[in-house]
Amino acid sequence: MAIVETRDVRKRFGDSIAVDGVDLATKEGEFLVLLGPSGCGKTTLLRMIAGLEKQTSGDILIGGQVVNDLPPRARKIAMVFQSYALYPHMTVAENIAFPLKAQGTPRAQIPEEVDRAANMFGIQRLLKRKPRQLSGGERQRVALARAMVRKPDVFLLDEPLSNLDAKLRTMARDELQHFQRRLGTTTVYVTHDQVEAMGLGDRIAVMNQGKVRQLGPPQQVYFDPADTFVAGFLGSPPMNFFHSDNTTAGFRPEHFLPKEVYQGVNEPKIDLWFSVDRVENLGADRLLYGHLRDTFQDEKVIVNLPSTLHLNIQPGAAYEFTIKEQDVKYFDRTSGKRVEPRPFWKRG
Amino acid sequence: MTTEARRATLAGRRTWRNRFADDETWLGRLMLAPAVVYIVALVGFPFVLALFYSVSNATVGTTGLRFVGLENFRQALDNPTFLRALRNTFIFALISQALVLVCATALALALQKEFRGKWFVRLLILLPWVAPISLGTIGWLWIFEPIYSVINWTLRSIGLFGPNTWPIWLGQPRLAMASVITVHVWRLLPLATIILLGGLSSIPQDIHDAAAIDGASFWRHHFQITVPLIRPILLVALMFGLIFAVTDMIVIYVLTRGGPYDQTQVLATLAFFTGIDGGDLAGGAAIALFLFPVLAATAVALLRLARRSEVV
Numbered sequence: 001m002a003i004v005e006t007r008d009v010r011k012r013f014g015d016s017i018a019v020d021g022v023d024l025a026t027k028e029g030e031f032l033v034l035l036g037p038s039g040c041g042k043t044t045l046l047r048m049i050a051g052l053e054k055q056t057s058g059d060i061l062i063g064g065q066v067v068n069d070l071p072p073r074a075r076k077i078a079m080v081f082q083s084y085a086l087y088p089h090m091t092v093a094e095n096i097a098f099p100l101k102a103q104g105t106p107r108a109q110i111p112e113e114v115d116r117a118a119n120m121f122g123i124q125r126l127l128k129r130k131p132r133q134l135s136g137g138e139r140q141r142v143a144l145a146r147a148m149v150r151k152p153d154v155f156l157l158d159e160p161l162s163n164l165d166a167k168l169r170t171m172a173r174d175e176l177q178h179f180q181r182r183l184g185t186t187t188v189y190v191t192h193d194q195v196e197a198m199g200l201g202d203r204i205a206v207m208n209q210g211k212v213r214q215l216g217p218p219q220q221v222y223f224d225p226a227d228t229f230v231a232g233f234l235g236s237p238p239m240n241f242f243h244s245d246n247t248t249a250g251f252r253p254e255h256f257l258p259k260e261v262y263q264g265v266n267e268p269k270i271d272l273w274f275s276v277d278r279v280e281n282l283g284a285d286r287l288l289y290g291h292l293r294d295t296f297q298d299e300k301v302i303v304n305l306p307s308t309l310h311l312n313i314q315p316g317a318a319y320e321f322t323i324k325e326q327d328v329k330y331f332d333r334t335s336g337k338r339v340e341p342r343p344f345w346k347r348g
Numbered sequence: 349m350t351t352e353a354r355r356a357t358l359a360g361r362r363t364w365r366n367r368f369a370d371d372e373t374w375l376g377r378l379m380l381a382p383a384v385v386y387i388v389a390l391v392g393f394p395f396v397l398a399l400f401y402s403v404s405n406a407t408v409g410t411t412g413l414r415f416v417g418l419e420n421f422r423q424a425l426d427n428p429t430f431l432r433a434l435r436n437t438f439i440f441a442l443i444s445q446a447l448v449l450v451c452a453t454a455l456a457l458a459l460q461k462e463f464r465g466k467w468f469v470r471l472l473i474l475l476p477w478v479a480p481i482s483l484g485t486i487g488w489l490w491i492f493e494p495i496y497s498v499i500n501w502t503l504r505s506i507g508l509f510g511p512n513t514w515p516i517w518l519g520q521p522r523l524a525m526a527s528v529i530t531v532h533v534w535r536l537l538p539l540a541t542i543i544l545l546g547g548l549s550s551i552p553q554d555i556h557d558a559a560a561i562d563g564a565s566f567w568r569h570h571f572q573i574t575v576p577l578i579r580p581i582l583l584v585a586l587m588f589g590l591i592f593a594v595t596d597m598i599v600i601y602v603l604t605r606g607g608p609y610d611q612t613q614v615l616a617t618l619a620f621f622t623g624i625d626g627g628d629l630a631g632g633a634a635i636a637l638f639l640f641p642v643l644a645a646t647a648v649a650l651l652r653l654a655r656r657s658e659v660v
Contacts, residue, residue: 052561085554089577
């Protein structure tokens with residue numbers, strides 16, 4: 001186990017800056033997720049930690065040791081790729097044995113280690129097959145087994161679930177977290193999928209344009225976003241935003257609810273008239289598309305009602321909706337950074 | 349013709365053309381026809397003719413032909429020059445192909461990396477393939493020239509050759525074989541390199557990254573990951589190279605004419621000298637066809653092996 005640390009790491013590709021001064025440090029045994037849209041530099045950062053890419057400047061430390069000049073094999077890391085990168089000409093057993101052979105594990109010990117890894121991921125019956133004979137989920141397990149077989153200090157995972165179908169992905173997510181907890185190995189996980197990030201991470205580092213915009217536990221980045229990018233990137237549907245001269249205010253679609261829902265809640269609240277234009281029934285949730293009747297009529301508002309709220313809401317009508325004051329977040333309009341509450345609501 | 353009639357004819361023509369263009373069976377046949385005609389006329393017909401000659405008593409001057417069975421083949425086997433040429437063919441083909449494979453792999457690996465002036469190096473490597481073979485080989489003829497050889501003068505001036513060392517590259521038996529092999533390798537290297545570059549670039553970068561992370565050393569990475577993954581293409585390159593080395597005669601014809609004392613004589617040159625220069629069409633055909641069954645079997649075996657080692 002080890003702590004991974006990056007100190008002011010930068011990476012340039014020609015004129016473009018992929019990673020722009022990232023300072024990060026994992027905790028011992030932590031599951032850290034790098035989350036961001038494609039092209040935000042998260043995979044480049046992971047590849048620099050792995051040693052597959054050399055940073056333009058800055059230091060990378062693994063277990064307290066600067067590893068800038070160490071090749072990947074000397075960094076005691078294991079990596080799982082988005083494509084799994086299984087060696088197509090080798091059987092599953094040979095794939096898992098490859099890192100052991102490469103690091104000079106005694107020949108007699110190898111089958112035992114391979115079995116141990118295969119057992120852990122439930123792939124013993126696949127050992128004689130070639131990767132092309134495996135399903136997506138099986139390949140993913142083989143890739144994980146190959147990664148953990150030589151007991152690395154750090155796991156690096158690059159979108160390992162993105163090639164699985166939706167149903168399998170939920171299961172694989174659960175298993176992945178289970179294995180990570182059991183092994184207690186520090187893990188850095190790259191994804192663009194916020195559901196994965198929220199579900200898996202002990203902490204999430206939200207990245208955009210090469211910078212870390214916010215680092216914190218899932219609940220914190222979701223409910224307490226540091227800026228408009230984080231607020232807008234996390235959550236589906238995204239946060240609703242309203243702009244005044246110098247302030248942007250925002251609230252999450254699931255916090256703006258019919259007035260009767262908040263009855264009996266003794267916290268400062270704001271009541272607003274919400275005109276519903278369209279209703280979308282998604283099964284578990286109902287999405288209401290509309291706008292505020294008295295202010296910000298040009299801003300679209302999306303509301304997410306759990307379908308367990310049996311309220312009759314029809315398109316074309318306006319209803320009284322309520323939001324708790326603490327659920328409204330305020331941001332500086334130019335910098336996008338979070339600021340102290342500056343209420344600017346008007347109610348007709 | 350009235351406007352109406354003209355319009356009707358045009359429409360008729362268009363439908364005929366459209367119908368033909370839409371009919372994939374006939375269109376396909378039409379498109380393949382030039383290739384088929386070419387192969388039949390320039391490969392198929394001479395091949396059948398050679399088969400026919402090889403079991404006859406054809407000479408340049410005769411008009412009547414007589415069937416003689418396998419007599420020509422038996423005579424060839426009794427001829428010590430033929431046996432020497434047969435041995436030389438194997439030496440020439442196997443050594444040159446081994447060298448081509450090793451050098452082409454090294455070159456392709458080097459050319460995969462990014463470096464300044466890469467396009468220029470690529471151009472230089474492709475040059476032997478683009479230039480006419482006979483022209484390039486004549487260049488080598490001068491390089492190996494007994495009196496003015498650039499190699500000898502260079503090595504002497506830098507002190508590697510003493511005053512009594514002056515190899516006659518194309519005149520001494522072993523050196524002559526080494527020289528023709530060198531030129532043949534020089535000439536086949538571009539094609540093999542390009543084929544292997546294609547193979548190398550088909551390996552996903554992730555696989556190389558995974559091997560680097562798994563701790564594979566250069567040689568382990570090369571022999572356990574890269575080579576097995578390009579094996580199908582490697583085998584195809586090998587097959588082309590082998591067939592080329594066995595059937596082609598330009599390099600040897602220009603450089604040594606099979607000499608000195610038949611030391612670089614191979615079946616292709618011997619067939620030419622016997623059949624065309626010597627006028628013994630039947631004997632030449634028998635020599636030329638002698639390795640055909642072996643080559644055909646090798647090609648089939650290599651292609652099967654290539655298909656079996658295909659992994660993705």
